[in-house]
Amino acid sequence: MVITLEYPLQNIRVLDFSRVLAxxxxxxxxSDxxxxxxxxxxxxxDVTRGWGRMRTGISxxxxxxxSGKRSVCxxxxxxxxxxxxxxxxxRADVVIENFRPGVMARHGLAWSDLAxxxxxxxxxxxxxFGQDGPESHRAAYASVLHAESGLVARQSEEDQLSATDPVLSIADMNAGLHGLVAILSALYLRERSGRGQHIDIAMLDTMLITDDYANFTLDEIPLTRGGGEVWDAPGGPIMITGDFRVVWxxxxxxxxxxxxxxxxxxLxxxxxxxxxAAGEFFLSFSDRRALIAALDAVNLAWGDIRSNKAAFQSPTAQARGTVAQVDDRAGGTRPVVESPYRFSDAPTHVARGPAYRGEHNREVLEAWLGATASEIDNLEHGGVLNAEVPP
Known part of the structure; x- marks a missing residue:
């Protein structure tokens, strides 16, 4: 007997108004x-349709x-x-939006309209900065929240370098992940209450709650830097983790x-x-393998300073299938990072490649609304529905 495993969120419908990243x-x-x-x-x-390498008109x-989403324009x-x-x-279970507060209401699509x-x-x-409050009107991108949350200033002070923005959209990813947790919690709560929820996620909140140094500020004591340090080593720099007093x-x-x-x-x-002396010890080994053996012998955690390219080629990434291949819309494939969830008895996987803008107008309106061909034709002729012509 063939057993077909169900995806964890099978039959959940999501209408995604959001753009860029969070x-x-x-x-x-x-979707995964x-x-x-x-x-x-x-x-x-979405503005990101023009960011990065273009293949058959998709970035x-x-x-x-x-990837994995259908597109309605x-x-x-x-x-x-x-x-x-x-x-x-x-007809949706979930709506996602990341407009500035007030935009959805201006189009008659606020929570009070939809619920x-x-x-x-x-x-x-x-x-x-949240749906209401003194700064809710402000435009916000990840870099703004990196600055406003104290991250940029702290990194500059600790490294004694000029302030710069991290080369990673931490605030967007934090907001997206916390939003994901909230959606899943609300879906579980709905099973008991029968009611939906409006979830207000402020990127500033997500930066502050995920800041593992927040206790120093709240307790008004000097910051003690943790994490790891980069040391010169045979074969190139190496990250060694732990308080230097413990390492010594x-x-x-x-x-x-x-x-x-x-x-x-x-002192x-x-x-x-x-x-x-520690630095001289790390450099005293004939090769990197010998240094790593010495670190492993005393349970000192270490990490190679890899490039992004090398990280995707690492033994772990290769073994776990971290990179998936999706349809590039030209008869081939292109790589995307696979979602990290590995369930014991349920599949997760990027469903399909990216869509052209408006590619699924008819398909979605027919499936979700039971719309007729003539109704869809009228929406197209009236300028409500749009679609790009693939190259």
């Missing part, structure tokens, strides 16, 4: 776990965050657009590294000399 990432993860995700785009499309950035400014979108939302027509609806609203104790106790500090030396001089 919302689209949450939608992509829902089996939800039917429809991305609702404006005539100009790499858009592919990464939107609606001009919200056109007469008849709002009623159409409200009909779609009435009465679909009491079981779960709506995720991601914004920089292990090196002297188990590897015979002599303490070079004279009796009565000031700063002791630290400098001991760090110098």
């Amino acid at each position: 919302g689209p990432f949450a939608g992509r993860m829902l 776990m089996g939800a039917e995700v429809v991305k609702l785009e404006p005539p100009e499309g 790499g950035y858009y592919t990464q965050q939107n 609606v001009d919200l400014e056109a007469e008849g657009a709002t009623p159409l979108v409200r009909r779609l939302a009435a 009465p027509e679909n009491p079981r609806l779960i709506m995720l609203s991601i914004s920089g 104790k292990l090196l002297t106790k188990h590897h015979g590294v002599a303490d070079p500090t004279p009796s009565g030396a000031p 700063e001089e002791k630290i400098r000399l001991r760090r110098q």
